[in-house]
Amino acid sequence: MEMILRRxxxxxxxxxxxxxxxxxxxxxxxxxxxxxxxxxxxxxxxxAVSPVIALRDYFGDEVQKHVDLGGCPFGAAGETADVAxxxxxxxxxxxxxxxxxxx
Amino acid sequence: xxxxxxxxxxxxxxxxxxxxxRQVPAGxxxxxxxxxxxxxxxxxxxxxxMKPVGMCRVCIVEVDTGRGPALIPACMNPVADxxxxxxxxxxxKKAQEAVLEFLLANHPLDCPVCDKGGECPLQDQxxxxxxxxxxxxxxxxxxxKPIPISDLVLLDRERCILCDRCTRFCREISGDPLIEFMxxxxxxxxxxxxxxxxxxxxxxxxxxxCPVGALTAKPYRFKARPWDLHKVESSSLxxxxxxRIEIHASQNEILRYTGVDNDATNHGWLSDKARFGxxxxxxxxxxxxxxxxxxxxxxxVGWAEAIDIVANRFGLIRDEDGGDAIAVIGGAQGTNExxxxxxxxxxxxxxxxxxxxxxxxxxASHFLASTVDRAAINDLDEADTILVWGPDLKEEHPTLYLRxxxxxxxxxxxxxxxxxxxxxxxxxxxxxxxYRPGGGFELLRRLSEGEHPEVxxxxxAEKVVALVGIASLADGPQLAESVAAxxxxxxxxxxxxxxxSRANTYGxxxxxxxxxxxxxxxxxxxxxxxxxxxxxxxxxTLPGKDTSQILESLESGDVRGLxxxxxxxxxxxxxxxxxxxxxxxxxxxxxxxMFINESSKHADVILPAEGFTExxxxxxxxxxxxxxxxxxxxxxxQSRPDWAILDDIAHRMESELGLASPExxxxxxxxxxxxxRGVSWDLLEWDERDGVVVPIxxxxxxxxxxxxxxxxxxxxxxxxxxVARTMYDDGVRLRxxxxxxxLAPGPRAHINPADAPRLGARAxxxxxxxxxxxxxxxAVVLDEGTPSGVVYVPFNQPGASHxxxxxxxxxxxxxx
Numbered sequence: 039m040e041m042i043l044r045r046x047x048x049x050x051x052x053x054x055x056x057x058x059x060x061x062x063x064x065x066x067x068x069x070x071x072x073x074x075x076x077x078x079x080x081x082x083x084x085x086a087v088s089p090v091i092a093l094r095d096y097f098g099d100e101v102q103k104h105v106d107l108g109g110c111p112f113g114a115a116g117e118t119a120d121v122a123x124x125x126x127x128x129x130x131x132x133x134x135x136x137x138x139x140x141x
Numbered sequence: 142x143x144x145x146x147x148x149x150x151x152x153x154x155x156x157x158x159x160x161x162x163r164q165v166p167a168g169x170x171x172x173x174x175x176x177x178x179x180x181x182x183x184x185x186x187x188x189x190x191m192k193p194v195g196m197c198r199v200c201i202v203e204v205d206t207g208r209g210p211a212l213i214p215a216c217m218n219p220v221a222d223x224x225x226x227x228x229x230x231x232x233x234k235k236a237q238e239a240v241l242e243f244l245l246a247n248h249p250l251d252c253p254v255c256d257k258g259g260e261c262p263l264q265d266q267x268x269x270x271x272x273x274x275x276x277x278x279x280x281x282x283x284x285x286k287p288i289p290i291s292d293l294v295l296l297d298r299e300r301c302i303l304c305d306r307c308t309r310f311c312r313e314i315s316g317d318p319l320i321e322f323m324x325x326x327x328x329x330x331x332x333x334x335x336x337x338x339x340x341x342x343x344x345x346x347x348x349x350x351c352p353v354g355a356l357t358a359k360p361y362r363f364k365a366r367p368w369d370l371h372k373v374e375s376s377s378l379x380x381x382x383x384x385r386i387e388i389h390a391s392q393n394e395i396l397r398y399t400g401v402d403n404d405a406t407n408h409g410w411l412s413d414k415a416r417f418g419x420x421x422x423x424x425x426x427x428x429x430x431x432x433x434x435x436x437x438x439x440x441x442v443g444w445a446e447a448i449d450i451v452a453n454r455f456g457l458i459r460d461e462d463g464g465d466a467i468a469v470i471g472g473a474q475g476t477n478e479x480x481x482x483x484x485x486x487x488x489x490x491x492x493x494x495x496x497x498x499x500x501x502x503x504x505a506s507h508f509l510a511s512t513v514d515r516a517a518i519n520d521l522d523e524a525d526t527i528l529v530w531g532p533d534l535k536e537e538h539p540t541l542y543l544r545x546x547x548x549x550x551x552x553x554x555x556x557x558x559x560x561x562x563x564x565x566x567x568x569x570x571x572x573x574x575x576y577r578p579g580g581g582f583e584l585l586r587r588l589s590e591g592e593h594p595e596v597x598x599x600x601x602a603e604k605v606v607a608l609v610g611i612a613s614l615a616d617g618p619q620l621a622e623s624v625a626a627x628x629x630x631x632x633x634x635x636x637x638x639x640x641x642s643r644a645n646t647y648g649x650x651x652x653x654x655x656x657x658x659x660x661x662x663x664x665x666x667x668x669x670x671x672x673x674x675x676x677x678x679x680x681x682t683l684p685g686k687d688t689s690q691i692l693e694s695l696e697s698g699d700v701r702g703l704x705x706x707x708x709x710x711x712x713x714x715x716x717x718x719x720x721x722x723x724x725x726x727x728x729x730x731x732x733x734x735m736f737i738n739e740s741s742k743h744a745d746v747i748l749p750a751e752g753f754t755e756x757x758x759x760x761x762x763x764x765x766x767x768x769x770x771x772x773x774x775x776x777x778x779q780s781r782p783d784w785a786i787l788d789d790i791a792h793r794m795e796s797e798l799g800l801a802s803p804e805x806x807x808x809x810x811x812x813x814x815x816x817x818r819g820v821s822w823d824l825l826e827w828d829e830r831d832g833v834v835v836p837i838x839x840x841x842x843x844x845x846x847x848x849x850x851x852x853x854x855x856x857x858x859x860x861x862x863x864v865a866r867t868m869y870d871d872g873v874r875l876r877x878x879x880x881x882x883x884l885a886p887g888p889r890a891h892i893n894p895a896d897a898p899r900l901g902a903r904a905x906x907x908x909x910x911x912x913x914x915x916x917x918x919x920a921v922v923l924d925e926g927t928p929s930g931v932v933y934v935p936f937n938q939p940g941a942s943h944x945x946x947x948x949x950x951x952x953x954x955x956x957x
Contacts, residue, residue, distance in 0.1 A: 042279070052278075058276045061276075062239070065239035065240075
């Protein structure tokens with residue numbers, strides 16, 4: 039998921055990628071609902087899923103723009119990223135963590 | 142029916158799989174219960190012989206828990222009454238497809254050049270349960286590939302799907318956990334520990350277990366495509382338990398052996414020797430034409446001429462000095478049919494009882510053949526106490542080693558190991574006793590006087606299985622019998638397994654290849670000879686000479702002619718000089734063999750024999766289990782099966798053996814060998830059963846002879862010599878199998894680090910060992926496993942001198 043998100047952020051996203059992300063998440067937490075059901079016993083599973091679902095539900099347009107423009111609509115990656123640039127994922131490369139939609 | 146038997150009856154529960162009600166044994170894992178009743182659930186990590194771990198998640202199925210449906214891995218959950226399972230629900234299928242899509246996200250698609258391609262569970266299950274296409278376009282992870290993790294196994298980490306099968310095998314089954322997972326997440330890999338190669342005697346099993354092509358075997362790599370292989374089932378002769386194998390060949394070339402799962406012997410596992418030690422079959426040194434020595438040189442001759450020469454000379458000696466002047470050594474490497482032919486040939490054509498299939502590993506013939514309370518390998522699983530007083534099972538009896546380890550580790554048996562130094566089972570031993578080589582009798586006496594009460598107590602358990610053999614060459618054969626007698630006396634219920642190391646010794650002895658036995662575990666005598674008269678005619682009734690007596694008589698001239706059949710006394714006897722001098726002095730030596738070896742090079746005539754994979758027949762393993770061996774390729778050149786050669790020689794000597802084919806011989810065995818009554822090839826069909834343990838009907842054969850506990854006194858020297866076999870040595874088969882031969886440790890002397898200063902020894906440097914019978918230089922290995930005061934030298938190593946059986950040894954600086 040991280041690799042797909044990073045790819046979208048870098049401008050190589052495809053239209054199907056958001057669906058793919060959601061589908062992968064569905065494999066971790068079936069039905070994508072809260073409380074999660076039919077998941078693995080691992081409590082980290084739903085936690086990994088929730089930012090992706092939030093991304094779909096609340097930032098779908100932004101993702102679409104990333105894909106359409108072939109890059110970040112809010113400025114080049116690596117620019118000052120404080121509050122001005124709501125990157126999909128943190129521009130830092132290490133450590134590789136998915137921090138959610140509004141870092 | 143007793144309560145105990147009742148509790149062993151499996152209880153059945155009713156579960157519903159995909160809408161069908163099924164009766165399955167209670168407590169069984171869902172994945173197994175489903176498979177046994179006709180529903181295959183995909184799997185990578187689950188293996189019926191190992192504990193489930195639920196690593197791969199592909200066996201996810203939907204189960205109605207009563208609190209709503211849940212996805213659970215079928216390999217981790219036992220069945221419960223009323224369970225409702227859907228293996229093909231939309232959710233379950235989606236989960237399975239997702240797992241496969243994930244696995245393929247990183248798995249390279251180099252299937253066209255992958256050894257596993259065509260027999261790959263990942264390929265197969267991607268087709269049957271996978272999504273059909275991948276939506277991932279990310280770059281796959283890469284590793285350096287392949288890396289050799291041992292001398293025989295290569296690892297391609299890119300292909301690895303992290304199923305934990307190989308690592309689990311090493312932890313749970315073989316007991317040498319030398320490979321393990323490393324790193325985390327996307328970077329997880331299987332690897333060895335730094336500086337510790339995957340030097341396991343059982344490493345080949347991980348290659349067979351691997352559900353992808355991540356682990357490959359050097360001898361098979363890039364040799365064939367699985368769908369081109371011609372396959373036949375057989376029993377391996379490179380392990381005393383005769384593990385069940387499948388021989389894979391292409392265009393008459395043997396390419397690999399694979400283990401076949403079975404309950405009786407090996408559970409599907411093979412030692413690397415049994416798995417990879419087949420290359421000798423194709424060796425260029427194989428004999429392909431009869432050779433006759435003329436003016437000191439071997440000359441190729443035709444079969445008719447060679448048979449004439451052999452028959453005339455044996456006939457001449459027999460007519461001049463009688464059959465007592467002829468002797469036969471060997472027959473333990475072939476099939477029962479060949480052994481029977483040899484036994485009959487010696488008695489009928491040569492008129493001699495100077496017959497022996499045993500070499501240095503000479504537990505007495507009656508002890509091997511007549512142990513009426515002989516244990517089956519499966520008895521280990523039921524045992525409360527297992528006593529191993531004999532060779533290191535890991536080195537000499539690998540299948541027994543795995544089974545004993547399982548019995549102790551998984552089934553909770555108490556293990557008592559008695560051996561002069563560390564053994565492969567020590568880490569699981571409840572009690573371990575060591576003694577100085579040659580001091581076995583003293584330890585036995587002390588035990589009988591009440592020392593080590595914990596050991597004696599362990600031997601009084603409900604079910605005791607004792608594995609007894611020759612732990613050290615210095616011990617001699619009587620010790621094992623005395624240990625057996627001691628255990629019989631002390632234990633409440635004991636079954637015994639005498640350990641002998643040569644391939645088909647048990648079969649050969651059962652066919653009468655001993656100076657005092659006739660086929661079918663029958664003592665030689667006027668009565669038993671008379672019973673054979675129909676087929677055998679008149680044969681000598683007095684016991685003949687055993688191998689060492691034969692060798693002595695060859696030197697003195699009492700025995701003039703010798704027939705060696707697949708035997709190499711010079712290479713195999715602890716005192717090779719005795720054997721080579723005897724063969725040198727012998728008037729007439731004929732060898733039937735696959736190779737020219739240290740012994741057959743003294744022969745006047747050498748006849749080329751067919752070997753394993755080239756002939757059909759039966760063999761008898763250490764527990765008395767008769768199994769089939771099958772042929773898959775023709776022998777090289779003009780080589781022929783032993784029985785046919787012997788039949789021809791007898792014919793020229795004007796005594797007919799009447800041997801027509803292996804199957805016809807098998808029928809004659811069933812008729813003439815009481816212990817083999819009722820054994821037919823039809824009974825040995827692999828599909829039906831894993832061979833049969835003889836006797837299947839009638840009397841159990843000879844009864845055992847009581848033995849005293851007295852024996853040779855313990856040696857008093859400062860330094861005693863422990864000589865024992867290792868898995869890889871300089872035996873003729875291994876010598877002609879390049880990938881295995883290099884694994885032999887070579888001339889090594891293991892000493893305790895505490896002894897090093899006293900002996901002036903430094904690790905890796907040579908030291909000279911001198912015994913009464915020989916001397917030689919050995920590279921020093923400092924080894925905590927060898928007790929102080931003992932020097933351990935592996936037997937029959939390439940380039941090593943033989944030191945004989947005497948335990949008294951002196952160490953000197955090398956080269957002096």
